[in-house]
Amino acid sequence: MKKRFVIPFSFILLLSMMVVSHAPEAMAADLSKGTYVVDYEMLQAENDSVSIANDYFEKPAILTIDKDGQYLQFTVNHAKWVKFIKSTNGESFADVHTVSDDLENDKRVIAFKIDGAITEPLLMQMHVVIEEMKPSYDHKYSVRLNLDLESMEVTDAPAVVVNAPVAESKSADTNETQGEPTSNKALIYVLLVIISIIAITFAIKINSSRQRKK
Template identity: 45%
Template structure:
């Protein structure tokens, strides 16, 4: 009855955890007693707990990754290497993930191999992960930022869509307009010249100058007077 009650309690705890990601604190203890193991400082806190369809997986980051050359967790009555999710040689860390067969109320037994070449240290250890169930909480899921779509108004969209065409039309129309202006200007100049010629012709068909006839008369009279003066002067001298 006691074993049945314990199993029922474990099943009830697993059932209360909905699918999602959780964080949980823990302490690494020695295999024989509840004293903290020296390996406690080698592991990052808290751990991550992934729950999916009643199954649980634990993800833990190890610091001083080069020292912990092996990390084994329970697997089918024995121990096997935990799957490595990622590693960072610069930070000297690695992250492992593995199935959690028991509930968090039970310590997780695991085995590590520690090698520190600089001090010629090489040992195997059995350790226990003691989880703090009170620290269990669901991780905050960062929502993906919504795509900011600025939809232009119908009129603006239509105007924007027609801009290239309008520019092309303007580019095509511009030379035509210039040609028309040039033609109009040339036509106006020609018309003005024609009008001037017509007016000049109306005034004096010969020279186009209305005062040319009087001028010729004055010049002719002056020439006659000058010629008479010269003739008179010669006669007096002779």
């Protein structure tokens, strides 16, 4: 009698885990070629808290998807403070492409080809120098760019065009620890395993109770 209840519960929960684990890949595969506006946040390297650098980046970004890949473009304010921004390029980092500089308004439009899945936060490096502060602020650190894919909307803005990046060492000096991106899937797996254990235990107890009543 126990097996009749335990096996269905286990099978359903295992199936749920498989569906969740493949959900990001399915979402990415469903994205059509074209140009979109998309909201985003800059997260800290070690966790999902919003980075202080988030305010330097204006929203939304422009995302272009074509046969050659996915390209992202956005505007940086206080551009004179931001000395460089680098995106991942294989096992290294590369300077992003500068599309335009607006010196009067202290803004810079940058773009880069996305290396990896847009369903996961994108690791980046940046160097910020604020000489007006006393003492001056001078820090290099890592951030993770997290796209809100649910906010994507088709736009008639020009497609994002990016020159081939020049790769640099991934071990570039940073003042903050460069942590691995926090995976939301890992948390989902843990939660599903816990739910699975609870469901199986509950099913066993129900069956045991029914058998005692008999």
